[in-house]
Amino acid sequence: EDEAGLALRPPVVTILGHVDHGKTTMVDRLRSGNTAAGEAGGITQHIAAYQVMHNGKAVTFVDTPGHAAFGEMRARGANVTDLVILVVAADDGVMPQTEEAISHAKAAEVPMIVALNKIDLPGVDEQKTLQGLAQQNVLPAEWGGDVEVVRTSGETGQGLDELLETIQLTAELNEYKANPDRDAVGTCLEAFRNEGRGPVSWFIVQNGTLKVGDVVLCGSAYGKVRAMYDDRDNPIKKAGPSMPVKVSGLDEVPAAGAHFFVLKSLEDARELAEQRKFAGRSEELASMNQRPQTFDEIMAAARGEAETTDLPLILKADTPGSLQALKAELLNLDNPEVRVRLKHSGVGPVNESDVRLADTAAAVIIAFHTETDPRAEQLADQEGVEIRDYQIIYEVIDDIRSELEGLLK
Ligand code: GTP
Ligand code: NA
Ligand code: MG
Numbered sequence: 001e002d003e004a005g006l007a008l009r010p011p012v013v014t015i016l017g018h019v020d021h022g023k024t025t026m027v028d029r030l031r032s033g034n035t036a037a038g039e040a041g042g043i044t045q046h047i048a049a050y051q052v053m054h055n056g057k058a059v060t061f062v063d064t065p066g067h068a069a070f071g072e073m074r075a076r077g078a079n080v081t082d083l084v085i086l087v088v089a090a091d092d093g094v095m096p097q098t099e100e101a102i103s104h105a106k107a108a109e110v111p112m113i114v115a116l117n118k119i120d121l122p123g124v125d126e127q128k129t130l131q132g133l134a135q136q137n138v139l140p141a142e143w144g145g146d147v148e149v150v151r152t153s154g155e156t157g158q159g160l161d162e163l164l165e166t167i168q169l170t171a172e173l174n175e176y177k178a179n180p181d182r183d184a185v186g187t188c189l190e191a192f193r194n195e196g197r198g199p200v201s202w203f204i205v206q207n208g209t210l211k212v213g214d215v216v217l218c219g220s221a222y223g224k225v226r227a228m229y230d231d232r233d234n235p236i237k238k239a240g241p242s243m244p245v246k247v248s249g250l251d252e253v254p255a256a257g258a259h260f261f262v263l264k265s266l267e268d269a270r271e272l273a274e275q276r277k278f279a280g281r282s283e284e285l286a287s288m289n290q291r292p293q294t295f296d297e298i299m300a301a302a303r304g305e306a307e308t309t310d311l312p313l314i315l316k317a318d319t320p321g322s323l324q325a326l327k328a329e330l331l332n333l334d335n336p337e338v339r340v341r342l343k344h345s346g347v348g349p350v351n352e353s354d355v356r357l358a359d360t361a362a363a364v365i366i367a368f369h370t371e372t373d374p375r376a377e378q379l380a381d382q383e384g385v386e387i388r389d390y391q392i393i394y395e396v397i398d399d400i401r402s403e404l405e406g407l408l409k
Helices: 023-031 067-075 096-108 126-135 160-174 266-278 282-286 295-302 320-331 352-361 374-383 393-408
Strands: 012-017 048-054 057-063 083-089 112-117 149-151 185-194 198-207 215-218 221-229 244-250 259-263 309-317 338-347 364-368 387-390
Touching: 012 023, 012 096, 023 048, 023 057, 023 160, 048 160, 048 185, 048 198, 048 244, 057 160, 083 096, 083 126, 083 160, 096 112, 096 320, 112 126, 112 160, 126 149, 149 160, 215 244, 215 266, 221 266, 259 266, 309 320, 309 352, 309 393, 320 338, 320 364, 320 393, 338 352, 338 393, 352 364, 352 374, 364 393, 374 387, 387 393
Parallel strands: 012 057, 012 083, 083 112, 112 149, 309 338, 309 364, 364 387
Antiparallel strands: 048 057, 185 198, 185 259, 198 244, 215 221, 215 259, 221 244
């Protein structure tokens, strides 16, 4: 742990790719389970998450029914993914959903590793598939590009160790961290009603540690965690950062993509949940791009007062995708006392109206992959408005994080 209480956490890896290219079979093989065989029609219907150990370290895999679920989660501000594995069947090549998956991974601005899958099949044309990827601007490292391609087979297990190694190497470079000692915050990946257990929510813990007995609010669902199960349905008492966990004890099935957090009292949780239910706003709240909040923030918000210091920002980005990804990341910088306050965000160059707004709101302008109009630049100089240019999402996040920490002092 470092001085801020942060410790390395396992990477969260989402598997994307065209239908039937072998995503679920691959995860099954990695964890030596047998889910694909149990799926109706061999088609993945919902998101599932599993943890796999490799060289003594955990990796969390999120298997999806495809690109749509991933895009939907991101649209709800639920940026749970650190890394994308793009599964492309070598016998089929780049297909429409492969292309969509590539766009989603790019918009999320997370590293991507290609699994050139079904490599066990005779007579597959690897080069043709690599060409298809290159046409989508996914340039394989072996061709001088920056995307690692690992040849795999979920059927025989070939290449899966190498895939795990490539994932862990990427994780080491990025140093994903969280604070295991704080109250848990995270996202509901999926939820359903179970005959014996009632509403069961499949959570992924993004920060902190979730414990049996914790009071949880998730969308408009609330309750005391009665029992928790790991991805093999073994009962567990606590779940740390990056861990997928099935939780029972909530009063209803929360919306997939809703953030959850821990509150101090069941009465407070009930009150907040009832407000949300009453207002019929659970859907809206889940899609508000709201970052997980702490108890104090929630209660302050409920009382209509703010107990936090704000860092006002204006965001401009080149595309809706990068803007959305940046927003989600910024709103995830959770900190009990200081928070990012978005005064305005939009797609396109920084213009004069952005600068005027920044001036009145005492905000800094973040220009991500985008230019500043010459007249806006002039005005900014004149008024002393700061415009910061960035090309890399992590640099924005790092800078804002240290700024928030600075505000705390
Ligand atoms: P959806 O979730 O429906 O999008 O499919 P998926 O990508 O999860 O594919 P799934 O794992 O269901 O596999 C689809 C079919 O391909 C199944 O019949 C698998 O047995 C087969 N398959 C998967 N991986 C491999 C592989 O590496 N080699 C071969 N030969 N067949 C594979
Ligand atoms: Na399938
Ligand atoms: Mg599947």
